Amino acid sequence: MELDNFATWLEIDLGTLENNYRILQEATGTPVMPVVKANAYGHGLEEVAKTLEKAGAKWCGVARIEEALLLRNAGIRMNILVLGYTAPQRVQEAILNNISLTIYDPLVVQAYAQQAASLDQPLDVQVKVDTGMGRLGIPSEKALEFILQVKEQQGFHFQGIFTHFACADDPEKPYTQLQLEKFNMILGQMQSQGIRPELIHSANSAAALNFPLARFDIVRCGLALYGLSPSAETHLPEGIKPALSWKTRLISIKQMPSGHGISYSYQYFTKKSEKIGVIAAGYGDGLRRQMGNIVLLHGKRVSVVGIVCMDQCILQLDHIPDALVGDEVVLIGKQGEDEITATEVAKNWNTISYEVICGMAARMPREYIH
Numbered sequence: 001m002e003l004d005n006f007a008t009w010l011e012i013d014l015g016t017l018e019n020n021y022r023i024l025q026e027a028t029g030t031p032v033m034p035v036v037k038a039n040a041y042g043h044g045l046e047e048v049a050k051t052l053e054k055a056g057a058k059w060c061g062v063a064r065i066e067e068a069l070l071l072r073n074a075g076i077r078m079n080i081l082v083l084g085y086t087a088p089q090r091v092q093e094a095i096l097n098n099i100s101l102t103i104y105d106p107l108v109v110q111a112y113a114q115q116a117a118s119l120d121q122p123l124d125v126q127v128k129v130d131t132g133m134g135r136l137g138i139p140s141e142k143a144l145e146f147i148l149q150v151k152e153q154q155g156f157h158f159q160g161i162f163t164h165f166a167c168a169d170d171p172e173k174p175y176t177q178l179q180l181e182k183f184n185m186i187l188g189q190m191q192s193q194g195i196r197p198e199l200i201h202s203a204n205s206a207a208a209l210n211f212p213l214a215r216f217d218i219v220r221c222g223l224a225l226y227g228l229s230p231s232a233e234t235h236l237p238e239g240i241k242p243a244l245s246w247k248t249r250l251i252s253i254k255q256m257p258s259g260h261g262i263s264y265s266y267q268y269f270t271k272k273s274e275k276i277g278v279i280a281a282g283y284g285d286g287l288r289r290q291m292g293n294i295v296l297l298h299g300k301r302v303s304v305v306g307i308v309c310m311d312q313c314i315l316q317l318d319h320i321p322d323a324l325v326g327d328e329v330v331l332i333g334k335q336g337e338d339e340i341t342a343t344e345v346a347k348n349w350n351t352i353s354y355e356v357i358c359g360m361a362a363r364m365p366r367e368y369i370h
């Protein structure tokens with residue numbers, strides 16, 4: 001019987017991650033800013049950042065200052081951009097830890113400036129422009145005025161300008177082109193005033209791959225870096241592979257009599273005498289509590305039956321006669337000739353692969369392999 005340290009765990013292939021990073025840089029001809037927010041899309045913030053810093057990354061993007069500080073505490077030295085909101089009270093921490101903040105709101109800028117005033121070192125700021133995403137960002141028509149205000153603001157270093165696309169995963173839709181035109185218009189206005197910050201950027205994975213003119217100085221890649229495609233219409237460059245696998249082991253096998261209820265609320269009853277297995281993965285680990293989940297055992301697809309519990313779920317094993325307690329079970333990843341991708345799981349859960357991998361619970365150990 002095979003035994004592991006863990007009931008269920010994630011395997012993160014850092015070699016694959018590094019390879020994906022290099023391939024993306026080569027394919028786009030542009031430096032990549034790895035986006036490592038949300039625990040590096042479930043892959044593990046510090047390990048992923050360390051790997052990519054070693055591979056040459058000069059920047060990484062996070063959503064929150066807490067994530068940036070975790071990186072600094074782990075010894076990450078590359079530039080870090082907080083892409084989301086930071087409370088003004090955290091500005092001094094940002095300055096002292098060389099963390100760049102995103103700004104987009106004139107009132108918040110004033111609050112930041114007050115905080116920055118008492119330190120000698122300026123706050124590195126990057127202006128986010130809403131060219132059409134309808135989320136964070138100074139509206140395009142107000143961007144130049146805002147930038148001029150930021151540039152003159154004492155205690156600030158105007159380091160960059162960026163935008164974010166709403167529909168870059170669908171290259172047929174005209175919206176990305178329209179957003180790009182607005183962004184270019186602002187860049188033109190800046191140029192005519194002689195303003196050129198160090199960093200101009202706009203592309204997420206989809207835009208980096210589908211819209212070469214959106215690449216500018218650096219591309220902010222998350223999903224593609226982890227080896228997944230943002231959409232069926234977005235083609236990953238040759239050689240990019242998923243870096244994450246989710247595994248567990250069979251922890252029980254029983255022959256159940258016909259008509260036996262399975263799991264909470266008895267949403268499944270055995271139809272005859274059935275071979276029923278249990279695996280140590282449940283919704284507390286990130287498995288969606290719904291019917292229709294599939295896993296791999298002995299390289300074959302096996303159905304989860306009955307409702308998913310917090311720490312376990314139950315398998316129908318009739319077609320795996322030689323299954324043994326201790327056998328490895330794959331929820332995401334390859335086994336034998338078959339593979340269940342996060343994209344397939346997402347389809348099954350009626351969501352996107354982003355949500356599947358970001359939903360991998362913190363309690364699951366991450367095993368890093370090369």
Ligand SMILES: Cc1ncc(COP(=O)(O)O)c(C=O)c1O
Pocket residue numbers: 035083164203204205206220221222223224230
């Ligand atoms: C502002 C910003 N840039 C870049 C990314 C990376 O996106 P993707 O994972 O699609 O590459 C995200 C992720 O949501 C984001 O919010």
